[in-house]
Amino acid sequence: MELIKDLPDRLLFAVPKKGRLHTSCLSLLEGADIQFHRKNRLDIALVKNLPIALVFLPAGDIAKFVGEGNVDLGITGQDMVAEAEAQDKVTEILELGFGKCRLCVQVPVKGGATTVEELVGKRIATSFEGVAGKFFNEIDAKVAANFTSSETKSTELVFVSGSVEAACALGLADGIVDLVESGETMQAAGLHDIVTILSSQAVLIASKRPKHPELVQTITNRIKGVIAAQKYVYINYNVERKHLKEASSITPGRQAPTVSPLENPEWVAVSSMVLKNNVAQSMDALEAIGARDILLFAIQNCRV
Numbered sequence: 001m002e003l004i005k006d007l008p009d010r011l012l013f014a015v016p017k018k019g020r021l022h023t024s025c026l027s028l029l030e031g032a033d034i035q036f037h038r039k040n041r042l043d044i045a046l047v048k049n050l051p052i053a054l055v056f057l058p059a060g061d062i063a064k065f066v067g068e069g070n071v072d073l074g075i076t077g078q079d080m081v082a083e084a085e086a087q088d089k090v091t092e093i094l095e096l097g098f099g100k101c102r103l104c105v106q107v108p109v110k111g112g113a114t115t116v117e118e119l120v121g122k123r124i125a126t127s128f129e130g131v132a133g134k135f136f137n138e139i140d141a142k143v144a145a146n147f148t149s150s151e152t153k154s155t156e157l158v159f160v161s162g163s164v165e166a167a168c169a170l171g172l173a174d175g176i177v178d179l180v181e182s183g184e185t186m187q188a189a190g191l192h193d194i195v196t197i198l199s200s201q202a203v204l205i206a207s208k209r210p211k212h213p214e215l216v217q218t219i220t221n222r223i224k225g226v227i228a229a230q231k232y233v234y235i236n237y238n239v240e241r242k243h244l245k246e247a248s249s250i251t252p253g254r255q256a257p258t259v260s261p262l263e264n265p266e267w268v269a270v271s272s273m274v275l276k277n278n279v280a281q282s283m284d285a286l287e288a289i290g291a292r293d294i295l296l297f298a299i300q301n302c303r304v
């Protein structure tokens with residue numbers, strides 16, 4: 001097959017083929033000008049404008065492929081890296097700011113355990129057998145150490161691949177370990193969280209010895225640019241020269257603000273990058289020192 005023949009010379013970049021991270025990954029690739037056409041049902045797509053092939057894989061398998069060096073680069077959740085026990089086998093290059101969630105121990109609100117220690121010896125449903133197993137092994141050992149009897153209780157893990165929240169209501173488990181973002185699914189199932197095992201977000205990961213290190217750097221720089229462009233906006237305003245010091249402290253920029261002279265020597269034009277989530281406060285503060293014609297621009301892309 002033509003496509004397979006082309007792969008050895010290309011950097012392989014694994015992205016989630018579906019699910020929560022898929023759409024955000026596609027817009028990241030578009031922002032980084034990584035152009036490809038994915039044929040229907042095909043999980044490999046050659047990039048048209050760079051020597052890269054995208055490999056569409058389940059988010060849960062990506063850390064393993066990157067860790068083993070089968071692919072150079074990947075995007076997945078930090079929870080998946082932990083579950084694959086790949087933290088030491090991959091380099092986490094960049095947090096991507098989406099797919100934010102927490103992996104939590106959850107129990108029924110009514111009549112459930114109030115501490116994780118109370119769950120020792122009981123049944124826990126989860127798709128995160130690795131992380132949850134390690135967590136409860138430690139709790140089991142801690143409880144056993146405080147117990148004089150020689151009998152140690154082990155918490156039983158019950159593997160379920162999805163809809164984990166249903167397990168308690170169905171009588172399959174006494175608690176669960178699963179992801180929480182808004183908390184909507186958990187609340188709808190009559191559960192609440194008693195412990196956060198880990199916090200997670202999507203990350204760009206690379207294998208320890210990538211076959212195409214320069215391309216890894218190029219893609220990293222491009223993705224950094226897209227993320228920075230999403231985080232910042234560009235502000236431009238006029239202010240009296242005598243207020244320039246205050247103005248600069250309101251909008252310091254990443255290095256320093258750009259200051260340009262105006263026809264009126266008592267005034268200057270200032271432009272600067274500002275964090276999007278601070279921008280209303282910055283505009284209020286600028287207005288308060290008499291700045292005029294305050295304009296805000298979206299940044300399409302940048303390198304910082």
Ligand SMILES: Nc1ncnc2c1ncn2[C@@H]1O[C@H](COP(=O)(O)OP(=O)(O)OP(=O)(O)O)[C@@H](O)[C@H]1O
Nearest residue numbers: 018019020021059077079080099100101179181200
């Ligand atoms: N509700 C959520 N909010 C934010 N991020 C999430 C959420 N659920 C999952 N994630 C992140 O997305 C990753 C992939 O989860 P996703 O649900 O897409 O995979 P999956 O459960 O294997 O697939 P599917 O649910 O389609 O069967 C998770 O490992 C986690 O990092």
Ligand SMILES: O=P(O)(O)OC[C@H]1O[C@H](OP(=O)(O)OP(=O)(O)O)[C@H](O)[C@@H]1O
Nearest residue numbers: 162163164179180181182183184185186
């Ligand atoms: O706190 P929330 O915003 O409600 O999100 C949490 C839910 O999202 C994920 O499920 P997903 O939609 O992937 O379904 P799944 O159980 O089939 O994996 C996760 O497993 C939780 O069930």
Ligand SMILES: [Mg+2]
Nearest residue numbers: 019020162163
């Ligand atoms: Mg899911």
